[in-house]
Amino acid sequence: MIDTTVSLPGLELKNPIIPSSGCFGFGKEYARLYDLSQLGAIMVKSTTVEPRLGNPTPRVAETASGMLNAIGLQNPGLQKVMEEELPWLEQYDVPIIANVAGTTTEDYVEVAKAISQAPNVHALEINISCPNVKEGGITFGTDPAIAQQLTQAVKAVSRVPVYIKLSPNVTDIVSIAKAVEAGGADGLTMINTLLGMRLDPKTGRPVIANMTGGLSGPAVKPVALRMVYEVSQQTSLPIIGMGGVSNVDDVIDFLSAGASAVAVGTANFVNPFICPEIVNQLPEKLQELGYDKVEELVGRSHRLCVR
Amino acid sequence: MIDTTVSLPGLELKNPIIPSSGCFGFGKEYARLYDLSQLGAIMVKSTTVEPRLGNPTPRVAETASGMLNAIGLQNPGLQKVMEEELPWLEQYDVPIIANVAGTTTEDYVEVAKAISQAPNVHALEINISCPNVKEGGITFGTDPAIAQQLTQAVKAVSRVPVYIKLSPNVTDIVSIAKAVEAGGADGLTMINTLLGMRLDPKTGRPVIANMTGGLSGPAVKPVALRMVYEVSQQTSLPIIGMGGVSNVDDVIDFLSAGASAVAVGTANFVNPFICPEIVNQLPEKLQELGYDKVEELVGRSHRLCVR
């Protein structure tokens, strides 16, 4: 028997496959397609104190092997998430990782404190890296000192373990990771999107109304993998890796690079059944590679490459 | 008549199409395929003081809509470039942009001083952003103060205008651009490659012997375009834009975003005739868009998007 379980702070996962935040709403739509209890966990849409309407449309644009988005953290706000979305998800046997966003430390603290009380929320993911919101978010993710302070503030109020979601749009992601580790983070999730842009060659206008957007999908996988590989060797925090994961081989790659579990974002749009498909393929793939447990694979690339 | 000429410091270009450094050697191979005099200019391979053998192989790996490379600045060294490569290129009516690399300021200064004397070298491109060389290079490109000092040092010895090649692997590319502007740079070239990685899912080993490599090709275009768009609005330096340019529409996009000319790298490997093809298509494309001159298109996106 192949053991696909993964133990992480706050999270006992059946398997390491998690739909990523913002690509899975609060699960309702995908629940029409398959049983959500098959998933390792669910990262729900970023939640802010107040409801947010998000950015003007168009909010998405296709790029070579990727896409840009500038949704702008549209969400129904903390109250509705607490009263409707999370309770609805209780019918499934799946841990929820609640994604917290904001523009001030107080915002983050308020959402983290409340949402971490929800019975099915087993961990928080703190989005300090959304590139699509003008007023903030991104600065939290690009300055180690600010990231550390925010981590401490959130940790102080959270009832459940806290994972910090790192931005790839930085010179030195290891320094941010170390800072949030020092701030008491329980884990890391990475990467959020790369800031990008698409123009309409006919008009010269940006295709996305917000002008710039976050790049995701297979195009960014090499960058994500490199960052997971670096950070996992230089901090002791567990990592939920993401960025372009589209098939079971990609999952193997992220685990090899040092991620303990893997999140799937954009690929859900291409194939809405991708998460359960990967869940089903994983045991056979592990067997093929000669591993009995997912956890044995984690970080194997480090052991293979001793510079 | 459509006017495709572009005037830049040191460079009077017939057209804005330039093969990018490292993707075109010193021109000899492509000269077997077409007349190099058709090109706007040529960015030759990075040159260092001493010959360099580069990294172990494999040095390249394919990724989704992109590729990784870790050539490691293999080049025949300053002396041979001065005595053989550049003189050979004199037979063509095309300005050369000599790319200068090194690991210390002294290296850069030595190469810049000598190579800027070559009669067909009309500008220097200072590669402060190569991600594939362990001993240095990249730190010059990620720290504004160091980048500024290096720019000053190179400017002090160069006989021709100096363009600084920026790294995309930074939190704030505008601050680096401003620093090199303050250091006296005459222009910018951007972007170099994004640091990435590919693993073999069978073994967990990096496909590239150097482990990490630089990501280029269509996958990175959204990131490159966003950076050109930002930097061109916040400095007054002319920009030679690059990153994933593969067809004439991509050229239009980079010009629209604020680049004055465009370099083509990876696309040469996919279609070795791509540069002259784009050169030939450009006038018609401009006409279609209602422009008489390439220069009219530069930065049109800025004018369209007033936030």
Next chain:
Amino acid sequence: MITQQQKIRQECMVIVEQKEIADSIFELTVEGALTEEMSAPGQFVHIRVADSYEPLLRRPLSVASIDFEHSRFTMIYRAEGRGTNLLAEKRAGDALDVLGPLGNGFPVDKAKSKAFLIGGGIGVPPLYELAKALNKKGIETVHILGFENKKSVFYEEQFRELGDTYIATVDGSHGTKGFVTHVLDRLPADFDTYFSCGPTPMLEAVQAAYPEKQGFLSYEQRMACGIGACFACVCRTTKSETDYVKVCSDGPVFAAGVVIS
């Protein structure tokens, strides 16, 4: 809006026929069990045009007609960008990855005795299945269809068989010169309900022309998921400052006066 909780399927369907029926306009018929889930004219499907990461995203296309008997349906689309041009290369016998049916279609039951079906360009296709459904219910349909020019006109005959049909072309090369509104200006508004699909400016003009009439409009937005999860395709509504709808899952059809476009 009407929320029908039909089953969404992802199916590797078989292409039965593909042909160019007007300038760059293709008619594509596919066969498979997914057809059975379709519940109303105006629904759409989300098509993966290539088994590649480039193009990455699915393409939304409306269902133009359904043949339940043979488990087939037909789409009509313009080969325009990268994805639809690749789609146009496919041939009978090829497999096609289809996700659907998606969204809520036109509320056929709302029409009483006579309906105007007003379409523009690639907004015309879903009106065809709608016209068939309305006629089946004994409702008279009048079709006002706008196209670029004579070469891009399609399905004129098919619509004529179902009711009076007026064509407008921008350059006047066929039918009335101008937009569908030029035709509407001259037609008596002797209908109870209108249904419309086409470019946003057209939808707005149609709404403005019949402020007092019951109408249903099908909207377009850039989409990613197509099923309501990603918030790519939202529009504000007239209901409140904070109200919004998702075109993919709440629409694409909305009652006139609801969506702020």
Next chain:
Amino acid sequence: MITQQQKIRQECMVIVEQKEIADSIFELTVEGALTEEMSAPGQFVHIRVADSYEPLLRRPLSVASIDFEHSRFTMIYRAEGRGTNLLAEKRAGDALDVLGPLGNGFPVDKAKSKAFLIGGGIGVPPLYELAKALNKKGIETVHILGFENKKSVFYEEQFRELGDTYIATVDGSHGTKGFVTHVLDRLPADFDTYFSCGPTPMLEAVQAAYPEKQGFLSYEQRMACGIGACFACVCRTTKSETDYVKVCSDGPVFAAGVVIS
């Protein structure tokens, strides 16, 4: 190394035939003017398998046989990864974007009277055109070919028609069990020149087996440009600490003892 300055062309060639000749092994024949530029067995071409950015890079494939009369040539390849699997989907009549001929082939003139041609797996194909060329010059050729197993053996008959042919399979399901070196151990070294193409460990074993003989080996390296411009495919040489060659443009064939692999 031999430097032939033939003309490199990029041509949209036409596929004349494609068939699977062994387990996952495809024989692909194309037609077009580019064929005329070929100057020696052992050259390769660089193939763009899809008009897409994914896969992005060309794939290098050796020329397995040339039919100058009809301006055709044949490649034999294993459908392994993404690119070659896409290539395997192509059919007669399809177009194929080919860049070539590239590199310098085997120096046919160096053999005197008898040559050993030693190939492994997908290193076997270029030896076929080489065998034909040597035979044409009156040189006797002996073929020692290694494969994974019986199912992956190809062109055995074709080689037999040109000279003695020995097959080795790793699992012993056909011919000698083991590697080509197991066959070589038992053959008298009564040849003047050997030519070899296959995986690097095989090339090393072959060189080690005949240190005194004149030999020519065809190497593989990951490539980007395929024409000598990008420095992806370099190997150090035994000439000096700083000497190197580019497999794509200086090779892929090198004299034994030159390349450090």
